[in-house]
Amino acid sequence: MGVRHRFFFQLKDEEAVRTFTKQAEVPVFAVSLGAVESILSYPKAMSHASMPKDEREKRGITDGLLRLSVGLEHPEDLIKDFQQALKSLQPQHLFLEGRIRSEVKG
Secondary structure: OEEEEEEEEEOOOHHHHHHHHHHOOOOEEOOOOOOOOOEEEOOOOOOOOOOOHHHHHHOOOOOOEEEEEOOOOOHHHHHHHHHHHHHOOOHHHOOOEEEEEEEEEO
8 A cells, every 4th residue: 555645736827837847856847657756747738738728727727737746755855846946936926826635545
């Protein structure tokens, strides 16, 4: 049995997403690979790229949504990395909201 944590967080727009993902160094920026590394993905351009914008937005998949699947890195490494990546954003591009989901797989 294992625990998997996924975090969804919202930045203002696609420009903020590009800036943040260029600065984040710990997570791999990719579609989920089922690996042990933390994976940062951008549903708008990855998993839901073929879905029309209005349908994506009805489902909460906005231009600023990022998804983090937490891997085996030390939590403090991710926290420090995200802090430095957030510092690269302009104030108008900071968080609007966040959601956390934990799943236990057995």
